[in-house]
Amino acid sequence: MSEQVSQLLDSLRAKAERGELLYIGESVVRVDSLEKVLGSPVYTADLLPRGTVYAKLFHSSVAHGIIKGMELGAAKSHPGVMGVLTSKDIPGLNESSAVLPDRQLFADPVVRSTGDILGAVIAETLPAAADASAKIRVEYTGLPAIFDPLEALKPDSLKIHDKGNIARQMKIRKGNVEDGFAKSAIVLEKTYRTQFQDAVPLEPEVGLAIPEDGGVKIVGSMQSPHHTQAAVAKVLRLPPDKVRVIQAVTGGAFGPKSDETPYDVCSAAALAAVKFRRPVYCGMDREDSMVMHTKRHPFVISHKTGVSREGMLLADESKIVGDTGAYASLGVFVIVRATFHTVGAYEVPNVKADSYLVYTNNTYSGSLRGFGGPQAIFAFESQVEEIARKLGVDPLEFRIRNMLIPGKRNATSAVMDASCGLPQCVEKAIASSGYREKAPRYRNQSGDVRRGLGIALLMHGNSLGPEGNDYGAVHIQVLSDGSVSVGSGLTEYGTGAVSGMMQVASSVLGVPLSRFKLERPDTSKHRESGPTVASRVVVIGGNASKIAAEKLRGRVVPVAARLLKADPQDVTIADGLAFDRRTPSKTVKWDEIVAEAYRVGVSLKEDGFFMAPDAPWDHEVGQGTPYLQYTWGALVVEVEVDMGTGYYRVLGAHAAYDVGKAVNPAGVLGQIYGGTVQGLGYAMMEELIHRDGFVVNPNLGDYYIPTSMDIPADFRAHIVEVPGPLGPFGAKIIAEPPIVLPGPAVRNAVLNATGVSVDDLPVTSEKVLMGMKQKAAAGSR
Amino acid sequence: MSKRTITLNVNGTDHPVQVDSPDRLIDALRDQLGLKSVKEGCSTGDCGICAVLVDGKLVNSCLMLAAQCDGRRVTTLEGLLEDPTMKRMQGSFIANNAAQCGFCTPAMLMAAWDLARHSPEPSGDEIKVAISGILCRCTGYYQIIDSVRQGCRREPR
Numbered sequence: 001m002s003e004q005v006s007q008l009l010d011s012l013r014a015k016a017e018r019g020e021l022l023y024i025g026e027s028v029v030r031v032d033s034l035e036k037v038l039g040s041p042v043y044t045a046d047l048l049p050r051g052t053v054y055a056k057l058f059h060s061s062v063a064h065g066i067i068k069g070m071e072l073g074a075a076k077s078h079p080g081v082m083g084v085l086t087s088k089d090i091p092g093l094n095e096s097s098a099v100l101p102d103r104q105l106f107a108d109p110v111v112r113s114t115g116d117i118l119g120a121v122i123a124e125t126l127p128a129a130a131d132a133s134a135k136i137r138v139e140y141t142g143l144p145a146i147f148d149p150l151e152a153l154k155p156d157s158l159k160i161h162d163k164g165n166i167a168r169q170m171k172i173r174k175g176n177v178e179d180g181f182a183k184s185a186i187v188l189e190k191t192y193r194t195q196f197q198d199a200v201p202l203e204p205e206v207g208l209a210i211p212e213d214g215g216v217k218i219v220g221s222m223q224s225p226h227h228t229q230a231a232v233a234k235v236l237r238l239p240p241d242k243v244r245v246i247q248a249v250t251g252g253a254f255g256p257k258s259d260e261t262p263y264d265v266c267s268a269a270a271l272a273a274v275k276f277r278r279p280v281y282c283g284m285d286r287e288d289s290m291v292m293h294t295k296r297h298p299f300v301i302s303h304k305t306g307v308s309r310e311g312m313l314l315a316d317e318s319k320i321v322g323d324t325g326a327y328a329s330l331g332v333f334v335i336v337r338a339t340f341h342t343v344g345a346y347e348v349p350n351v352k353a354d355s356y357l358v359y360t361n362n363t364y365s366g367s368l369r370g371f372g373g374p375q376a377i378f379a380f381e382s383q384v385e386e387i388a389r390k391l392g393v394d395p396l397e398f399r400i401r402n403m404l405i406p407g408k409r410n411a412t413s414a415v416m417d418a419s420c421g422l423p424q425c426v427e428k429a430i431a432s433s434g435y436r437e438k439a440p441r442y443r444n445q446s447g448d449v450r451r452g453l454g455i456a457l458l459m460h461g462n463s464l465g466p467e468g469n470d471y472g473a474v475h476i477q478v479l480s481d482g483s484v485s486v487g488s489g490l491t492e493y494g495t496g497a498v499s500g501m502m503q504v505a506s507s508v509l510g511v512p513l514s515r516f517k518l519e520r521p522d523t524s525k526h527r528e529s530g531p532t533v534a535s536r537v538v539v540i541g542g543n544a545s546k547i548a549a550e551k552l553r554g555r556v557v558p559v560a561a562r563l564l565k566a567d568p569q570d571v572t573i574a575d576g577l578a579f580d581r582r583t584p585s586k587t588v589k590w591d592e593i594v595a596e597a598y599r600v601g602v603s604l605k606e607d608g609f610f611m612a613p614d615a616p617w618d619h620e621v622g623q624g625t626p627y628l629q630y631t632w633g634a635l636v637v638e639v640e641v642d643m644g645t646g647y648y649r650v651l652g653a654h655a656a657y658d659v660g661k662a663v664n665p666a667g668v669l670g671q672i673y674g675g676t677v678q679g680l681g682y683a684m685m686e687e688l689i690h691r692d693g694f695v696v697n698p699n700l701g702d703y704y705i706p707t708s709m710d711i712p713a714d715f716r717a718h719i720v721e722v723p724g725p726l727g728p729f730g731a732k733i734i735a736e737p738p739i740v741l742p743g744p745a746v747r748n749a750v751l752n753a754t755g756v757s758v759d760d761l762p763v764t765s766e767k768v769l770m771g772m773k774q775k776a777a778a779g780s781r
Numbered sequence: 782m783s784k785r786t787i788t789l790n791v792n793g794t795d796h797p798v799q800v801d802s803p804d805r806l807i808d809a810l811r812d813q814l815g816l817k818s819v820k821e822g823c824s825t826g827d828c829g830i831c832a833v834l835v836d837g838k839l840v841n842s843c844l845m846l847a848a849q850c851d852g853r854r855v856t857t858l859e860g861l862l863e864d865p866t867m868k869r870m871q872g873s874f875i876a877n878n879a880a881q882c883g884f885c886t887p888a889m890l891m892a893a894w895d896l897a898r899h900s901p902e903p904s905g906d907e908i909k910v911a912i913s914g915i916l917c918r919c920t921g922y923y924q925i926i927d928s929v930r931q932g933c934r935r936e937p938r
Contacts, residue, residue: 039818
């Protein structure tokens with residue numbers, strides 16, 4: 001035993017000398033790995049009790065219109081059908097909205113998109129519900145519809161909502177752009193467009209409602225159970241405590257499950273459960289999900305950018321238009337993040353931005369990993385590339401000259417402090433990719449197959465910032481068997497962030513994560529912790545977890561000291577073993593300390609609550625410090641293009657992200673790999689196509705996402721650690737950022753290989769080929 | 782539609798199962814036999830997360846009718862939990878952080894196990910091909926590929 005302790009002491013001492021903490025920075029096994037590799041029945045659809053019946057949502061078949069009548073008779077008399085729910089069956093408020101009250105659960109009488117839900121068929125079996133829903137006939141008075149956000153923005157445009165077509169407006173006024181343009185040697189104006197992206201969590205939106213205790217118990221797939229509770233309670237006109245929401249293990253989320261769709265499935269199931277006194281499962285299939293849930297907003301972004309002869313950015317004026325479809329959803333915050341990131345990771349002394357979140361009759365957009373960042377950074381990183389080319393400067397050197405470093409100011413005039421790790425990220429990604437050696441070689445190619453390098457840089461404001469109160473609550477209880485039970489309203493949906501949050505407590509308590517258990521988030525047990533969005537679990541939840549664990553340690557250490565007959569100040573707990581640092585030969589086990597605490601009545605329960613400081617900014621000019629810290633990143637991709645067909649592949653990706661402190665490096669790498677590949681999908685192939693308001697490819701046969709055959713053969717991910725001021729141990733967020741850069745990096749790489757600028761995502765081979773043909777035609781004229 | 786009784790040999794045991802003609806294999810496995818490791822992600826054969834082995838071949842159980850499997854051998858993850866190769870593969874998935882949301886994990890494990898049976902030292906390309914029918918939206922595949930490579934090795938190194 002003493003040998004074990006002296007080894008522990010040695011390793012702790014060595015860690016302390018390196019400035020490291022117990023467990024933090026170790027790739028420990030997630031608390032929820034085992035259930036996943038065992039295929040355990042832990043997801044919502046696995047948990048249906050006997051006697052469960054099914055709710056199938058049905059939606060509008062026009063993009064804009066007024067419902068004249070619904071013929072439900074045939075559906076109702078279909079074998080196995082118990083009933084059809086429409087707006088008339090809602091006892092409470094017919095509303096299913098996250099921020100602005102602009103969206104009904106069951107549209108009535110106005111429908112504004114083909115994704116508008118009209119009601120639900122309830123049947124004993126899923127096939128019966130599906131077959132019956134196909135028999136529903138709805139008659140509409142058609143209304144003219146708008147599918148182009150620029151059209152919807154015109155003052156004389158028809159109004160999709162009474163208040164007009166602008167759901168949210170924002171601006172930035174930094175310096176004076178006219179002065180900047182006057183001093184510029186080159187002024188470049190270009191417009192960039194992005195597409196609808198579907199998040200495609202492999203588990204679509206699903207909810208199960210069970211009548212219970214004068215109300216309803218809901219088990220569902222979601223990011224924010226307390227918000228779902230509030231939404232369902234409003235629809236059912238029940239007090240919130242009669243709506244108990246439990247988050248089941250969730251099979252991917254990526255944003256839409258923090259938005260309004262979980263409200264829809266859970267509300268429909270709950271309505272039916274209360275009405276029919278049966279457990280009701282409302283599960284979207286893939287097509288339902290791709291039609292009815294929120295997508296990534298398409299943006300139209302115009303930049304006018306001025307640069308000096310010396311290659312310094314002087315001014316940028318942008319107009320940012322986001323198509324939120326028929327409803328605002330969390331889009332009201334997406335547009336804010338996009339605006340604050342309008343000139344990305346660069347210092348531009350004069351910035352003017354005007355942004356508009358605009359209603360159209362497309363299906364609605366909302367929260368999706370990156371949250372406005374991918375669109376804004378695609379536009380500006382493309383613009384930066386174009387300017388560098390126009391100046392005849394290497395795009396890397398141009399970026400290095402203008403990028404944010406400590407002391408420089410970003411678009412909101414926030415001064416970058418020592419926590420800005422962008423230069424280190426650039427250095428890592430550039431060295432890894434061999435850019436300096438390859439770029440000159442690739443400049444003058446003439447073959448049928450050509451290569452190109454593309455760079456993009458990232459600034460990503462951390463956590464909620466301007467999107468609301470940024471807090472988290474974590475409850476930790478040491479059970480009498482010595483295991484540590486952690487509960488929070490913050491949820492796990494795949495990233496491992498909740499494990500990271502628990503790893504923080506594990507470090508503070510000196511107990512390995514393998515002794516920790518995650519409680520299922522449950523509104524009847526855990527306090528509301530704000531939404532689980534913005535990659536904020538490790539940073540905000542981690543702080544709450546640290547606070548709770550420190551309080552618990554304050555209770556445990558005196559008990560250990562008594563057992564060791566030591567001064568509490570001299571007691572260390574590490575790897576589940578407590579010892580007196582002066583006489584380390586004597587030890588007590590964690591379980592013995594816990595047993596003693598229980599014996600003498602020391603309570604081993606604590607709550608930790610953390611609220612981020614204010615992030616003040618002036619709404620009139622968009623200036624201030626809307627974010628308390630930033631994640632930094634750099635990505636270099638290398639493409640190979642077939643000049644005859646436009647077909648291209650990404651051969652290599654070299655990514656470096658400054659995450660402040662990698663709490664679990666394997667988890668951080670998982671986010672970098674996964675986010676980058678999802679971003680490559682956005683860059684290269686993914687587009688949910690709307691035609692006259694109808695989604696024409698709502699299935700995974702026609703909407704492509706990357707398979708294992710599509711990923712770059714050579715992917716190098718580098719973790720940079722420049723501690724930030726906000727997160728525990730300096731941690732910064734990482735789940736969202738990696739999805740942002742592939743769009744512009746791929747676009748710029750293709751440009752450098754072919755000379756073709758593709759200004760609208762995705763960069764498909766067809767667009768590359770068309771661009772090459774146009775260039776050839778222009779050259780021969 | 783009339784019910785008929787078929788026999789599915791699932792994970793080594795014969796089960797009489799009552800099926801309607803449109804019932805898919807995934808329905809019989811999940812709803813009647815309670816094998817919840819089999820996941821449904823698209824219902825159109827595109828995502829592959831419902832993959833199981835039928836007579837030793839990896840198939841999408843959402844694209845096969847249950848009645849087509851009358852008298853055939855079906856293997857799901859539940860049937861391989863004691864298998865040494867599968868245990869090694871599961872351990873490798875855990876060690877390499879290959880399961881994020883976990884929804885594709887059972888199918889990935891089935892594909893990986895199928896590969897490991899034939900190929901103890903698969904190349905990266907062989908692994909990519911072996912799992913190419915199964916979509917994962919979380920991991921970008923890299924940590925899965927590392928896991929499969931390690932899990933295929935019969936001797937630990």
